Amino acid sequence: MAAETGTPTTLTLKSNDDELFSVAESAAILSVTIRNMVEDGCAGGVIPLDNVDGKTLASVITYMNGISAIPADEEKKKSYRDKFLSDKDFETLADMVLAANYLNMSCLMDAVSAKIAQVMEKKSVGWVRRKFGIENDYTPEEEAAVKEEHKWTFEGVETDDDN
Amino acid sequence: MSFVVDDRISQLPDDVLVDILSFLSLKEAARTSVLSSRWINLWKHITCLDLDTPASLKSFGHKYVNWVNSVIRSNKSPTLKKFRIRFPADGNSITQWLEFAFSRHVRSLELDFPVYYNNFCFPNELFAPRSNTVLEFKSLKALSLKRVTLRGGEIELFLRNCPLLEQLIVHTAWNIPTIEVCGPSLVLKHLEIVNCTGLQSLKVYAPNLASLRVTSLKGVSLENVPMLVDATVSCDYDSISVKHLLSVLSSCISQLETLNLVLSKSYDRETNELYSYFPEMPKLNKLVIECFSFDDQSLVRFASLIRASPYLQELVLHNKRLEGRLKHRQGDYDAAAINARFRHEHLKVFRFCGYQFCSSNNALVRYILKNCTVLEKIIIDPCVIFFYNRSSRVMLEKSARDVAKQHIEPQLPHGVELVIL
Incomplete structure (x- = not known):
């Protein structure tokens, strides 16, 4: 793995509309689904993600890169998440929550769910x-x-x- | 978010919708049952049950308890992530709710009453073996008890019965005499004992403890805390000296990465000198000092703390000045300490909350600007002033801002940014 060889490993992810994305393994393994594939040795070639379209996957990868660049500081991570989600409309949030659910990324799932919940709060x-x-x-x-x-x-x- | 035309939200899978509803309080989640038939039962599966307090207690108090009881009967979730009680119901009801939480393998339990609640004593018999229901304590990872009456022994029972407990928070338990957080196999990582004014003794022996917050050091003993890196300690409610502080922290001070000191003791010469006894803190990268002062007291005593932390990157000072005329104490701060030159090669950010234009404040700013060679930013936040009425506070804050700009800006070395909030 990256830490052992000294060179960062890159993974290739494929969306359900056949777009390809490369992403650093260290960022991609925020997704437990991807991490399991890496650990099982199934991540050699292209990783197909059948439930995520290209537009959503691009957004999720932006999030993966952004959040993994922040060192262990929950406050900074939270403010990154808030900013990342601040301009997203409901359609995008719905796509994102489904993707996060499929990719098993609890931190993104929780942030999007909390944001949707917040909209309902105290409303008739x-x-x-x-x-x-x-x-x-x-x-x-x-x-x-x-x-x-x-x-x-x-x-x-x-x-x-x-x- | 703009309005959505199609009913996309109702098309989301059940587990996703349940996750979303888990972020609402129980009351808010229950209300979604009225949206449409798609929603009628979803909220019964939520895994975070937040029993908030009804605003109109008088008309709803009793009905609320009945409602919660029926909610609990209808909840379908086999395990609970979080269970929070904020409603001061009768003891029997609360005990039943706790039994419910533990029968559902609760992971995070919080009792947070709006005021110190005398009518409910934590039921220690909860842990007694029982024949009718099976309670599962081993899932509990986080426990928070705020304004709950504790007689003593409860915390130890939790620690014995919940071997996976990682976070323990006790706030405002006035009558608890002793707490022992001890055990070679404790996995506890975070401990917070706040405002427990009757506490005579707190023993900590926790090999995995990473962060600790205590508002009193009276009777505190720390032993075997090799992982402790983040400490918030206070000499606030008792007149415990810096000497005592150092003796309590002696086993771990050299491993700390973050230290938050709350100091209320008014200035005296003895305290001032004691700061120079601070041992080196080679791992410290963030130091937060909250202090109260009555007049233009020397802040330069904190220079010894900066010197003791050679790898410090961030210093935050909250200077909470109490109401009173600003008396200058010329001579206290222009001691040798302030003029001694040394180089601090790591401090990047200095945040000064409660800055006032007075000689002691300016001396500390000057000291840091002069000696911290890699400083990038100095943040002046004038708003932490207690007890002043609003209009004079606004006026004081404005003048502090003006004066900071006027006074600090010309002194700034190249590359240091001044931010005035």
């Missing part, structure tokens, strides 16, 4: 439905029954008209 049910395009398939009676069951969870919710 109507607002969240509109924000994410969630279709309400309850009948009015069913909805009233679910609401009644968790009545107290509606206290402190922001009013609907904030956008």
Whole structure:
């Protein structure tokens, strides 16, 4: 491995739309899925990642390189993650969370999940439905029954008209 | 994030949505059940249960307890990553919630009451063998008890029953007399004992401990802590001297990489001299000093600490000045220490919080600019001043900023950046 030979090892990753990416092994093994392949000796040629498209993989690799360049300092890593995700729209975040889940990258998975959760926090049910395009398939009676069951969870919710 | 047209979020797989909901408090997560039928049961699988406090306790207190009990009955997750109780319910309910958490192999447990909670004593009998339910303590990695009444012995029971415990935090347990964090096979990495004012003795024998935070050094003994690199210690609530501090830290001071000192003892000549007894800290790269001062006290005593840390890269000083007229104590700070020249070849960043224009503050700045040859940045943050009313604080901060610019800028050696916050 890299540390033993002194030369950095590079891996080639292939997205499901056949784009190729090279990435330093030391950064790529942030993904437990990739790390397992490396440890099992299956990373010699091209590593196919069947569940990730090129656009998302490019973004994930930017993250891998960025975060692995930061030494063990949780605060700095957190501020990198915040900045990295700050300009991403929901479509991108959804692609990213699926990729992170598939690649088994808990730090990216947690950061994206937390960011999506943050959007929902303290928001009314109507607002969240509109924000994410969630279709309400309850009948009015069913909805009233679910609401009644968790009545107290509606206290402190922001009013609907904030956008 | 702009609005999304299609219902992409509902198409995400269950485990991903459950992960997302695990970042919400239980109340917030439960509310998502109203979104659509896709969401009705997802929140019942979350692995982080954060039992937050209802804002309107009066109307919801009892109902809340019933609601939590029903939530716990319906939770489907076989293991819990995190369980946090912030609601001061009756002792029986809390005990049942704790039993639930341990029956689900909880990894991180936190009890954090809004105020010191006398009506609930930690149930030591939790650890007693029982016939009806199986509790699993071996999964616990992090434990945090804040404002929980402890009578003594609880911490030791946790350490004995939870062999994988890596993080232990105890805040504001006023009646606990002694704590022993001892054992050759402890995997504990982080220990925090804060504001336990009744504590007479804290014994630590923890071969894997990497970071320690204590707000009192009274009765503290550290033994066999070869991995300890990060220490936050305070001489805040007792009048413990620097001499005592050094004797407590004697077994580990030379291995520390980060040291955070909270000093409240007002200046006296004896203390000042004691700083020169600081042994060399060859591994120290970050030093944070928080001190309170009543007047224009000498800060140059900290010059000995800089000298004792030859590889220091970052120095942070929080000078919290208490209200009072600024009395100049000419003569205290222009002692030999400040004029002695030496070269510090690693300090890159000096952050000075609570800077004031007075001779002691300026002397320290001058000292660092003169002797630290690779300094890259000096950050002046004037905002840490206690007890002043708002308008005079704003005024003082503004004048500190102006004066820092006027006074420090002309002294800057080439290549040193001055940042004024």
